[in-house]
Amino acid sequence: MRISVLVLDGVFDTGLTAVLDALRVANNLAGRQGKQPPFEVSVVGLRQKVRTAVGLMVPVHAPTPALQPDWVIVPALATSTPELLVPALGRADVKKAIVQIGKWHEQGAKIATSCIGVFLLAETGLLDHREATTTWWLAPLFRQRYARVQLEESRMLVPTDIGVTAGAAMGHLDLALWLIRKTSPELAGVVSRYLLADLRSSQAQYIIPNHLAQADPLVLRFERWARERLKEGFSLQDAAAALGTSSRSLQRRCQAILGKSPLSYFQDLRVEHAQSLLHAGLDLDAAAAEVGYIEGATLGTLLRQRTGRGVRDLRADLR
Template sequence: MRISVLTLDGAFDIGLTAVLDAFRVANNLAARQEKKPPFDVSTVGLRKKVRTGGGLTVPVQAVTPALQPDWVVVPALGASTPDLLVPALERSDVKQAIVQVRKWREEGALIATSCIGAFLVAETGLLDHREATTTWWLAPLFRQRYPNVLLDESRMLVPTEIGVTAGAAMGHLDLALWLIRKASPELAAVVSRYLLADIRSLQAPYIIPNHLAQADPLVLRFERWAREHLREGFSLQEAAGALATSARSLQRRCQAVLGKSPLSYFQDLRVEHAQSLLHGSGLDVDAIAAEVGYIDGATLRTLLRQRLGRGVRDLRTDLR
């Protein structure tokens, strides 16, 4: 499998090295088993010298017509806030990269990216009308810029016919393991053991609802109201009235910013509070359910498993 890792100035150091090291470990382990290394990895750039966000110089080879990758990996830029990311997407080298990624795709290459790299790929238009994921804390900005992309930031990996997108930060490692598994499930299993890592299906357990709400004043006010009413049954009309807005406006703003209904976000806050109580309160599940507005622990258990992919026992183990 020929893989070209497109490296730009300001690349997120951990993301870039996680991808490169995972493929290096995979090739080394294959060689130990006297097998041909399955990955021909090239680190390519659009400038003669590339410096990461941490200031490290990365040796890159030039993009030439002879370079014909099967997969192009686009690591994240180290621009983790909207005020840094939006100007970065207007840089000349980023614009050039957008054109090059589109060209590679037209020639048949598949495109893989993680975290903020999904913004660059979305700029190409290749994600339009397709499912995708990205770094969870920039999901409101992503929805604003790319309304035609079917974003689901709760997922860690989203494969489509044009490639795959992965979630935030260390999602780069999940991405690399996923690509290794495409070549050899057995090799991917060994690599994951060596790296003490495995592919995660969700990034939902890591999302901080309050951070997402801060992207919009009305949604932030709703979030504050919701936290004060978690023990009560949810009413859209009551929430809208308390916020001096219409139910329709609240519904639209939550959908535009969060990609979900007010009720779904209210349930996110219940899940977050329940996780906190599971960790530090010493309450049993039925008592915790009452604290977040459910009549019994069975309902809460179902919600936790649906949203986080884990049961109560797993969550308490994870939090120790």
Template sequence: MRIVVLALEGVFDTGLTVTLDAFSTANALSARLFGGTPRFNLTVVGVRRRVRTGQGLTVPVNPITPSLRPDWVIVPALKAVTPATLLSALNRPDVHEAKSHLLKWNAKGAQIGAACIGTFLLAETGLLDHREATTTWSLAPFFRQRYPHVQLDESRMLVPTGIGATAGAAMGHLDLALWLIRQASPELAGTVSRYLLADIRSSQAPYIIPNHLAQADPLILRFERWSREHLREGFSLQEAAKALATSARTLQRRCDAVLGKSPLAYFQDLRVEHAQSLLRGSGNDIEAIAAEVGYADGATLRALLRQRLGRGVREIRTELQ
């Protein structure tokens, strides 16, 4: 498999290095344990002769030539943590040039993988329009606003599509690399995971901070504050809208536009977050915690935790100790 890693100025150090380390480990293990030749022909390229990482380290890159015909192109994240810094990066000349190369490679049959902020660069090409995708959960509201035609689900860690795959925040680079290794050999991917002490994660949901997402919109922030004060009560869209001096339809539309979910779903996110906090910080049993977050019995809360986080109460308590 011929893989091109497209490194741009200000590339996220961890994202780039974990990608390279995963594939170099896979090549070494493939030759040593499975008696084969390296499975991945890896090339790091840049649109400029010199590329520095977000931490200021110089990355040796190869020039992009017409003869370069990758099977896969990986777009690591740029180091940007706010919409303002990301928007500035997306408007850079080298980023526009990179978009052009991505479109050309895709037209020639290459698949494209992107993780974290790299998904924004891929979305800028239009190749994700009308396709499912994920991105870093922390900037999902900005992604949803900027690319309304992308079917975004930031709760997922990795989403394969017809043009490649997208992965979630930061360490999603490792999930993407391991997924690609698995396409060549599930056994090799499992061995690499064990060598790197890396578990494949199917969801970003356990890492999402609801309050962070609420900061993206004044109405959603007010709704979040109201919700936290009423977690023990049954949810009413009409009562929430009335308390916020807006209409139920407006609140519904704003939640969908900013969060990609209904007001009730976000309200349940807050319940799950608070339940996790109580599991960590109190010795209360599940029935008491269920009552604290507005459920009549522990069975309902157990089901919600399993649905949202993919783990049961015992697993959550063990992880948080």
């Protein structure tokens, strides 16, 4: 498999090295088994000199017509806030990269990217009317910029016909393991053991609801209102009246910013608070009562649905 890793100035160092190291380990392990290394990796840049976010120089090759990758990997830029990201998307080299990604796609290459790199892919229009994931804390900005993309930020990996997108930060490693698994599930299993890393299906357990709400004043007011009423249950009409808006407006803003209904977000807040209570030592029934559920089993089901983990798994984090 021919893989080109497209590196831009200010690339997220950990993301870039996670991808390159995972592919290198895969090639080395395949060689030890007497097999041909499965990945032919080239590091490509659109400038003669490329520096990472921490200032390290990266040796790169310019893209040429002879370069015909099967996959192109686009590591994230280290622009972790809207104030940094939006101007970065207007940089000359970033615009050239967006054009180059489109050319590679036209030549038959699949595109793989993670975290903020998904914004670059979305700029090409290739994600329009397709599912994708990205770094969870920039999901509100992503939805506002790319309304045609079906964002699923709770998922860690989203494969489509044009390639694959992955979640935040260390999602780069999940991305690399996924590519290795496409070549050899057995090899991917060995690599994950060497790197002490497993493919994760979800990043839902890492999402901080309050960070998402801060993207919009109305949603933030709703979040604060909801936190004070987790034990009381949810009423859309009561919420809208308390916030001085209509039910329809509240529904619309939550959907636009959070990608979910007010009720679904209210349940996210319940899950977040319940997890903190369980970590503090409360049993399931007591935690359930604190977030408005009569039975602990109901809360347990919701926790598993939202985080992919049971109570025992959540408590194991503290050991």
